[in-house]
Amino acid sequence: MREFNPFAKRWMKGDRRVALVYPNRYVGGIANIGLQQIYAEVNAIEGCVCERFYWDVFECKRSIETGTPLNEFDIAFFSIQYEEDYFRIAEIVKNFKGVKVAGGPCVMENPLPLVEFFDYFYFGEVDDEVPEVISACESGSETEHLKKAENIGEERVKVRRAELNTHLQTQIIGEGAYGKCYLLEVGRGCKRACSFCMVRQIYAPCRWREVELLLSVAEEAKKFVSKIALVAPSVTDHPEIKELIASLVEMGFLVSPSSIRADTIDEELMQLLSKSGVESITIAPEAGSERMRKLLRKGIDEEDVLNASQLASQHGIRKVKLYFMIGLPKESEEDVSAIVELSKQVKRFVPRVTVSINPLVPKPHTPLQWLPFGGKDDVKEGLASLKKKMSFLKKELLKAGISVSVGSVDEFATQAILSRGGRKIGRAIAMNSFKFKDYIDYLGRIDEEELPWDFIDHGYSKKRLAKEYERLMSLVR
Numbered sequence: 489m490r491e492f493n494p495f496a497k498r499w500m501k502g503d504r505r506v507a508l509v510y511p512n513r514y515v516g517g518i519a520n521i522g523l524q525q526i527y528a529e530v531n532a533i534e535g536c537v538c539e540r541f542y543w544d545v546f547e548c549k550r551s552i553e554t555g556t557p558l559n560e561f562d563i564a565f566f567s568i569q570y571e572e573d574y575f576r577i578a579e580i581v582k583n584f585k586g587v588k589v590a591g592g593p594c595v596m597e598n599p600l601p602l603v604e605f606f607d608y609f610y611f612g613e614v615d616d617e618v619p620e621v622i623s624a625c626e627s628g629s630e631t632e633h634l635k636k637a638e639n640i641g642e643e644r645v646k647v648r649r650a651e652l653n654t655h656l657q658t659q660i661i662g663e664g665a666y667g668k669c670y671l672l673e674v675g676r677g678c679k680r681a682c683s684f685c686m687v688r689q690i691y692a693p694c695r696w697r698e699v700e701l702l703l704s705v706a707e708e709a710k711k712f713v714s715k716i717a718l719v720a721p722s723v724t725d726h727p728e729i730k731e732l733i734a735s736l737v738e739m740g741f742l743v744s745p746s747s748i749r750a751d752t753i754d755e756e757l758m759q760l761l762s763k764s765g766v767e768s769i770t771i772a773p774e775a776g777s778e779r780m781r782k783l784l785r786k787g788i789d790e791e792d793v794l795n796a797s798q799l800a801s802q803h804g805i806r807k808v809k810l811y812f813m814i815g816l817p818k819e820s821e822e823d824v825s826a827i828v829e830l831s832k833q834v835k836r837f838v839p840r841v842t843v844s845i846n847p848l849v850p851k852p853h854t855p856l857q858w859l860p861f862g863g864k865d866d867v868k869e870g871l872a873s874l875k876k877k878m879s880f881l882k883k884e885l886l887k888a889g890i891s892v893s894v895g896s897v898d899e900f901a902t903q904a905i906l907s908r909g910g911r912k913i914g915r916a917i918a919m920n921s922f923k924f925k926d927y928i929d930y931l932g933r934i935d936e937e938e939l940p941w942d943f944i945d946h947g948y949s950k951k952r953l954a955k956e957y958e959r960l961m962s963l964v965r
């Protein structure tokens with residue numbers, strides 16, 4: 489693995505060994521600024537050495553830095569970004585005797601299926617609290633946001649939000665999801681209110697970093713890299729995004745934003761993006777018809793999508809990737825066909841269009857959390873209709889010369905079960921006996937008052953979420 493690591497620290501007898509485990513691919517882990525922050529903080533503690541573990545590098549059995557076996561570490565911090573990781577986690581923790589701590593979006597979503605595998609859970613953004621977390625793990629105590637697995641679900645836990653008035657300066661530079669680049673985290677949270685998205689709740693409120701701070705960090709990074717990835721859930725919503733990109737381009741950087749909202753694209757922004765080396769753009773209309781887009785509250789209409797595609801083509805960007813979801817409540821054949829129509833219209837402007845279609849997973853902490861997976865009250869019917877819609881879309885899009893990638897319905901159903909599941913699911917995973925068909929009940933409409941993840945306090949009012957749900961459902965009745 490070729491990477492530039494300015495932190496590499498040699499272990500000396502008596503030092504504590506802290507493992508940073510990313511149970512997924514290296515490209516994702518190295519492009520995660522949160523992991524980079526934890527790594528830097530642990531290595532800054534005297535008498536502590538941090539080493540990293542990735543699933544596609546020795547299956548997380550040995551560290552990437554020195555090849556030291558995971559068993560030899562005292563504490564392991566796991567960052568859990570995806571539900572699919574739970575199966576790998578079961579493997580990784582099998583023979584580990586040290587203290588196991590989990591954090592990341594899946595913990596903030598619903599950690600109950602993970603209780604089986606960990607000693608502690610950290611709720612929120614750990615930035616600059618890493619030393620306190622290590623001390624608590626060593627003394628067997630808890631903190632406001634670090635809770636013992638055995639106590640999870642018993643009392644309300646407030647999720648921590650960090651201040652963004654500083655930025656990690658030194659970083660490991662590796663070949664990650666955005667290429668070999670420096671990560672500039674422009675903000676956290678999102679000011680939008682898309683009804684299917686957890687980010688709006690679990691990272692609320694929306695916070696931006698000042699351009700001045702970002703540029704001073706970039707100035708230092710110039711010594712090591714020529715490319716900057718701008719990172720945030722909705723990068724182009726930064727109030728001074730154009731000034732920021734223009735200044736970075738002037739400093740000689742290639743700039744790659746991790747996300748672009750179609751409705752923020754205008755002539756000036758597109759010109760900047762094309763100047764900064766962007767060769768393709770990704771747009772997520774999420775649904776093909778206006779009726780379904782209203783339900784999803786994405787706030788992007790057909791005109792925004794076509795306008796962005798046209799501007800892209802005028803500025804030499806010849807590739808557009810479109811993201812859609814299906815399996816929405818009351819979704820009709822016309823709603824599904826509208827995905828094909830919209831994609832064809834985009835293709836009028838750009839020669840290379842790729843469409844990605846996945847089933848909607850009704851996520852905890854969103855107004856759609858009560859919905860059945862597949863969009864129908866009869867779950868089996870919902871699963872069958874998803875498969876039918878997927879094959880229809882694949883056929884029609886390919887016919888129109890559009891590349892298409894469709895998500896596996898079974899894999900997304902599994903994701904929904906793990907998102908909503910409890911301890912029982914974790915035990916089945918640990919025993920290697922989990923089959924999604926045995927847990928199909930978890931995919932149905934949720935009618936209960938109390939939800940398993942209600943104990944996580946993200947600062948939103950559940951009553952307001954329920955009202956939003958009612959209002960959205962009234963749009964498609």
Ligand code: SF4
Pocket residue numbers: 678679680681682685686687688721722786
């Ligand atoms: S989908 Fe994107 S724009 Fe919408 S709330 Fe989530 S992060 Fe924000």
